[in-house]
Amino acid sequence: MGQETIFAPQLFKGKTALITGGGTGIGLAISQLLGQLGAHVILVSRTAETLEKAVTDLRSENIQADFIPANIRKEQEVEEVFEKVSERWGGCDFLINNAGGQFAAPALDISANGFRAVVDLNLQGTWQMSSAFARMLIENGRAGRIINIVLCLKSGMPGMVHAAAARAGVVNMTKTLAYEWGSHGINVNAIAPGTIETSGLQQYDSNQLEQSINRLPISRMGKPEEVAEAAAYLLSPAGSYITGTTLEIDGGEHLMGATNQV
Ligand SMILES: CCC/C=C/C(=O)SCCNC(=O)CCNC(=O)[C@H](O)C(C)(C)COP(=O)([O-])OP(=O)([O-])OC[C@H]1O[C@@H](n2cnc3c(N)ncnc32)[C@H](O)[C@@H]1OP(=O)([O-])[O-]
Numbered sequence: 049m050g051q052e053t054i055f056a057p058q059l060f061k062g063k064t065a066l067i068t069g070g071g072t073g074i075g076l077a078i079s080q081l082l083g084q085l086g087a088h089v090i091l092v093s094r095t096a097e098t099l100e101k102a103v104t105d106l107r108s109e110n111i112q113a114d115f116i117p118a119n120i121r122k123e124q125e126v127e128e129v130f131e132k133v134s135e136r137w138g139g140c141d142f143l144i145n146n147a148g149g150q151f152a153a154p155a156l157d158i159s160a161n162g163f164r165a166v167v168d169l170n171l172q173g174t175w176q177m178s179s180a181f182a183r184m185l186i187e188n189g190r191a192g193r194i195i196n197i198v199l200c201l202k203s204g205m206p207g208m209v210h211a212a213a214a215r216a217g218v219v220n221m222t223k224t225l226a227y228e229w230g231s232h233g234i235n236v237n238a239i240a241p242g243t244i245e246t247s248g249l250q251q252y253d254s255n256q257l258e259q260s261i262n263r264l265p266i267s268r269m270g271k272p273e274e275v276a277e278a279a280a281y282l283l284s285p286a287g288s289y290i291t292g293t294t295l296e297i298d299g300g301e302h303l304m305g306a307t308n309q310v
């Protein structure tokens with residue numbers, strides 16, 4: 049039962065973590081691990097049915113789990129998430145900005161609205177969640193941690209110009225907010241996963257994925273649990289002096305040159 053972990057049981061007892069996209073893939077693995085280590089986990093994404101199923105499964109393992117359906121692209125819905133978190137559970141300690149994604153397309157085939165949709169989700173959505181979270185913490189005089197899940201950016205990402213631009217924005221936002229919010233006791237870090245085995249990969253060309261995986265120093269896909277362990281490290285007392293950094297969990301993919309996704 050639960051995932052294998054190097055961390056001590058009850059490491060996060062008394063902590064509350066909000067995980068966007070917490071009902072699937074990497075987000076679910078993070079929810080599972082933090083919950084298993086004693087945190088109360090609150091899952092946020094658009095699809096109530098997905099969240100409800102994930103929460104039912106987590107609760108069956110005695111994890112304290114709840115969910116709030118919301119679209120992080122919508123400012124009003126983000127505000128309401130934090131109102132509910134404050135009213136129902138008295139706030140939270142950790143925010144994991146994991147919700148995100150994109151479609152693969154050559155730059156010339158991406159419309160203004162397609163570009164905007166991806167930037168809205170990955171950059172604006174992450175900003176809206178971070179800003180509302182930090183305001184809640186600062187009002188309550190409470191310390192906290194943010195982890196932004198980004199993307200292994202390599203030296204350019206043909207086929208993903210919108211996502212690469214948005215995630216590069218989040219990497220710099222991570223550094224800037226770490227600077228601005230350090231004095232409030234808020235550590236802000238990012239994790240850049242490489243190719244991680246989740247259902248989110250179904251939309252990508254499997255031959256191209258296989259080729260790029262074969263070239264990796266560690267030539268296999270990563271597991272969502274491996275990303276979750278890194279998140280637990282950054283949130284744990286071992287991460288107390290780490291802020292503004294981006295940790296690559298990618299089998300060495302960041303050492304490679306650009307690989308085409310279209
Ligand atoms: C190697 C891989 C590494 C990374 C792996 C992962 O990240 S795994 C994680 C994987 N998980 C995820 O990615 C999950 C999250 N991702 C998503 O929900 C979507 O990718 C989204 C962000 C585009 C939002 O979609 P939405 O429908 O809610 O958005 P909307 O209604 O606001 O705007 C739509 C605009 O976008 C355009 N458009 C859409 N598709 C295509 C296309 N294939 N082609 C061209 N264009 C496309 C569409 O035409 C329209 O523009 P138009 O016609 O009005 O000018």
Ligand SMILES: NC(=O)C1=CN([C@@H]2O[C@H](COP(=O)(O)OP(=O)(O)OC[C@H]3O[C@@H](n4cnc5c(N)ncnc54)[C@H](OP(=O)(O)O)[C@@H]3O)[C@@H](O)[C@H]2O)C=CC1
Binds near residue numbers: 073074096146150173
């Ligand atoms: N798998 C991989 O190889 C890699 C993944 N990543 C990133 O890791 C993160 C998790 O991906 P992964 O688990 O693989 O794939 P998933 O597609 O399973 O995860 C995406 C999650 O984001 C949620 N989401 C999407 N749009 C919104 C929105 N507007 N508001 C709130 N939630 C939203 C989805 O839930 P719902 O549909 O219910 O809203 C879903 O749970 C993503 O940011 C992805 O880009 C980065 C590098 C590699």
